[in-house]
Amino acid sequence: MAMGLRRPSAARRAPLPGTDPGEASAGASRIGSWALALWLLLLTAVVVVLDALTGSDLPIIPLLVVLPALASVFCTVRQTTGVAVWVTLVVVGSRIASTGAFWDVVFLIGFAALASALGVVACAARIRHATEMARLRTAAVALQRQILRPLPVTTRQVCVHGLYEPIEEDRFVGGDIYEVVQSPHGTRVIIGDVQGKGLPAIGTGFAALGAFREAAVREPELAAVAGAVEDAVVRHNTFSAETGETERFVTALLLGFDGGDRVQVVNCGHLPPLLLHDGAVSAVTLERTSVPLGMADLGGEARAAEWVGFPPGAALLVFTDGVTEARDVTGAFYPFDERLRQWAGLEPDQVLKALQDDLEAFSGGVRRDDVAVLVLSSPPDGERAAVSLEAPSADGSTK
Structure with a gap:
């Protein structure tokens, strides 16, 4: 499935x-x-x-x-x-x-x-x-299809399964964003959470995604990609301030996959990923966490990338706070780590299905924030080969 x-x-x-x-x-x-x-x-x-x-x-x-x-x-x-x-x-x-x-x-x-x-x-x-x-x-629906890529998607370096649920039925596109880009420098992935909701948040998210899609292909360094998205959010905030809108920031996690046993990560004030490997779940420790996108002037250090382990057969799970901050009728927070340990041995699509059903049952169908979850795993050898053969080269031909 x-x-x-x-x-x-x-x-x-x-x-x-x-x-x-x-x-x-x-x-x-x-x-x-x-x-x-x-x-x-x-x-x-x-x-x-x-x-x-x-x-x-x-x-x-x-x-x-x-x-x-x-x-x-x-x-x-x-x-x-x-x-x-x-x-x-x-x-x-x-x-x-x-x-x-x-x-x-x-x-x-x-x-x-x-x-x-x-x-x-x-x-x-x-x-x-x-x-x-x-x-x-x-x-x-048409706007959603333009902003958010339908999943799953497989590139030469990674297979991405995902779950996206906006908070309101009639809004469709909430404050959570994600994107997967195949570039000459590997596969770049972003997941983020725009401050606020509604059309202003959608505008900020679209500005961030547009900049990411261009910079992911253009920039050889992942930190430079984050810098380009930062500049786009700042420009959008400047325009928003001129038109009387509220300036917004974006918490985001950028990842770079090169097909090896390590993944490059730039954390812009976002929740760190979790590693699913050999039926166990472990938190990925990130030493370099910077301020959210749009707030670089408040940070004392430049954004920097770091490497984390990505062993064969493992999967990285990245998510927004709509999962961790979900509550039941008594106000108790969703025990995400505890529930995830029960599903660590499942396939990525099965993990997402179990999470979706469990969140619905836990919250009683009442959610307070958008939910976005990506499960990133190495593609099977057959799919990796197929993508490599079909990938367009610089002159537009296929390899």
Whole structure:
């Protein structure tokens, strides 16, 4: 099972090609017309009987005006209009047949007509909002595909499996970012967490990813790649400040794979990786941790790379704090290290599947932050050879 970029639930409900997204949203909440008519007749009969039993001292039929309001929540505009017309006719007919004061009858009829009309207006507003949200979802899916690479992906030096879950269904792209780039200097990987959420955070993340994609191919040194991303975040913050937006920083971990038994790492204020090897989990100790991207002016030292062990058959697991800071209903933090030890002997895609299910069960489906996890392992010999053969050379031909 290949575990890659998990699409949010709303994306899985995307309309079929050629279908208007608003119609698809409205259709999802449609109640069968025959079922609606049956319930409407039953409720009307009950209210009419109660009205007859209570007499003129306590008129019950005007209470039918709540039915268009209820229909506006669950039904289409056409169905809500039918309910509103039916309720208005029943109220008008019952009041005309009554012997009450003229102005009392006029008031009740006017009130029923107004309430019914408001129900139809509310239903139309709901459908319009659903249409707009469906179109925004479609645009967000396209934006996500441009910003975040679908996983898994295999390069000449590493195989990357991943899990990405934004905090909100209708946001799709959160503050967590990642990228994998095959370069002349090996495979470069970044995982990061942009401060904040929403469109401003997406803009900062896009600036960081764009700079990483270019610098990963251009720069021979991983520290220089981090410097290029730093400059991009600073430039974006300068522009944001001029337009009144809040300046943001990015915690990030940059890794460089050359196919050997060591990995180069630059830590920019991010959580260190974990090593999965021989069925055990161990923390990777990083001696050089610098400030987050966008805050280099506050750091006293230049960013530097360091090497960590990456033995054959091992996997590096990198993640954002949406995993470690997940909480259950009592407020207890997710025991990530303890749970990971149970899955250390599994394949990368199985580890991610187990983590995804366990996080969902632990948090009760309520998450406070985005979740991004990458499992980086050496590609099988067959896949490594296939990628090497298909990789384009500098002149655009294949090797």
